[in-house]
Amino acid sequence: MIKKINIFYITLVMFLTSVRIESKAAVICSPAELDPCMVAIATATPPPSLCCRKLREQRPCMCGHLKDPNLRTNINSPNARRAAGTCGIAFPTCY
DSSP states (O other): OHHHHHHHHHHHHHHHHHSOOOOOOOOOOOGGGGGGGHHHHHHOOOOOHHHHHHHHHHGGGHHHHHHSHHHHHHHTSHHHHHHHHHTTOOOOOOO
16 A cells, blocks of 8 residues: 555656646736837837837737727837837737
């Protein structure tokens, strides 16, 4: 009986150590998160690293931002596309 329990625990430990656990924090879709990009979008200057980080974080939210008529003009502007490109972030294609 003890031998069966030991084998069970050994198998359990082997299984748990082989499982890859990924944790991602949920993205909060908020246009305010893109505030560090406003100067780059308004003036066509290179975006700061904080802007690039925020663009990466907000990438899953971009289609939602682009559907908002109040945000679309700035987020879809040539300067915003340039900032995303400078950060190495592909601009989303939204359907």
